Amino acid sequence: MRDELLAPALPPASLDLVLVVGALERTPWHRWTLQLCHRALADDGRLVLVAPNFHGLASADALGFLAARLAREVALRWRRARRLPPPRERFGGRRYRRADLLATLDALGFRTRECTTRDAGWLAPLNAVRPGLVAAVSRSHLVLAERVPSLFGADPRRPYPDPARHRQEFERRHRAYFRDRERWLDRHPRMRPKAVETFDPACGSGRNVLVLCPHPDDELIGCGGTLARLIAHGASVTVVHATDGSEAASLWHAPRDIARTIRLEEARRVGERMGFADLIFWNEYNAAFVERPERVRELAQLLERLRPALIFTPFVTDIHPDHRVLSRMLARALGEGGVARAGSRVLSYQVWSSVPPNLACDITEMAGLQEEALFLYATAMKVDDYVHFCQDRNYHDAVAVAGRPGYFECFLATPAAEFPELAATVGGSDA
Known part of the structure; x- marks a missing residue:
């Protein structure tokens, strides 16, 4: 087989x-x-x-x-x-x-x-x-x-695990993320959230939402359930795929033309399944993704055209350099456009990081859709089990934020006008 x-x-x-x-x-x-x-x-x-x-x-x-x-x-x-x-x-x-x-x-x-x-x-x-x-x-x-069911919690045959034990084990396995988060907060104490707001997906009704995605799959891992809830409430979601994702380990020995296109084809299928209004492909070479002024200007023009209510981007302490590059590009683009950022909020999502959350979205009802969409990213899923990575993290966040079983996606929400200052808190030594 x-x-x-x-x-x-x-x-x-x-x-x-x-x-x-x-x-x-x-x-x-x-x-x-x-x-x-x-x-x-x-x-x-x-x-x-x-x-x-x-x-x-x-x-x-x-x-x-x-x-x-x-x-x-x-x-x-x-x-x-x-x-x-x-x-x-x-x-x-x-x-x-x-x-x-x-x-x-x-x-x-x-x-x-x-x-x-x-x-x-x-x-x-x-x-x-x-x-x-x-x-x-x-x-x-x-x-x-x-x-039995793949995800726990939806069926008595596969119940949620003990909340305290799961939280402790998740934080042990990903202690580097939590350590980096605390170090960042210690250096920038005024960034420490005072409370966690419950996300209302109706805030996107009839509005544009922009998602910045370093690699095809990050939009699902970081905020897939939240995007599904926004779309269900009438939001129009545009996803920017920055790189071709060709550095995936499952493509190391693939012909170059396949390596540079297959994940973008998967992204199109995901876009159809999720109901994204538009996909934008920069086609940047994954092995050499850097900030380029022309891309920053292109992003600033997109912000001006969409005037999105919400902008999703990786959190600034994410350990992956491509994720940090894209967030810095957003900060520069926002710095160039005053009108585009007025009234917008930037929601920093977590992939290879842990955000200090001030906003949390209950995605329990969307966990099955998120799993189904992740299966369409076969190239990445061959290497890493993102279905159960999201399960474990989102269950942890439900327990940590809401004190109950379920699945939550957490964000650090920042007014767009303040995001350049947030991005500036991370330099080479913080990364």
Whole structure:
């Protein structure tokens, strides 16, 4: 089974059973393949999966894999010691630790019914002496699992996790974002919000909304649910896609013409599904995105034409340089146009950052649409599971801001006239 064939061929909820044998370990995007299986299965559908055991010693292939992995780890440590970047390797296969495989399935929305490690190979004669030991190093895991909802909270079979424990674990995993946020607030204490306002999507009714998107997918990750609510209330949403997104890891070995166009094609499909009024593509090369005066002037002219009620842009402490470049360009464009910024608000959204929120939008009813739209960004989703990244962050924010289960998107809202000052708080040392 190849994931590039599975995705277009099988509509959602069209199968009762998916059998995966000899495939998962051969695709570089194994988690994405499992998500496509989940999407293709009907509710309560069954997954039968056979995957090679990481600790397997029962075949020559297994021993060869362990030797190759050891050699690779030595090479990577050598490069790290010399401060060299890791190579852009071609995928060479993988094997699975039982606990890691089951945790991945659980996170994606599979309930494991049975898991055995089997096929002792040349170690079979030892079964009579140490059967438990032989099972642990046998060739493969056999898993039987059933499909439950992908996102937690919408179904009793997949309830919301304990709020306090989830919040603590999320902040532990993303402690660098929270640390950067607190350091920024310590340097600029007057930026610390005093309260969190509840976002009213009716504020965009009959108005223009502008979204600045460094890469195709950031508009969904940072504010997709909020945009859906704005559109449902009659807002007209224009999205500017700044770069071609060609630096995605899944495109490292793709032909250049495909790498520079495929994510923009995905963005068009997302725009249709979400109901965006207009998409603007700058087609900037992802590997060399910098501030350019002509783009700043173009953005200033767009602001003047749209006079948007709301402008969405990445938060200024985002660790991705492309995100910071685009926010600085917005600050310069706003500095050039007094009329365009009058009455507008800039909503800084979070992707690779954590905003100090003063505005929060309840997107619980839009979480399913956000998931559906993210699936259209297959190129990015192969590399990172943004569906569950958004789930975990937005549930955390609901608990942190509203004190209850649900999904919230949080922003730092700033009058457009004040955004250049906000952007100026971050220089090279803050990034």
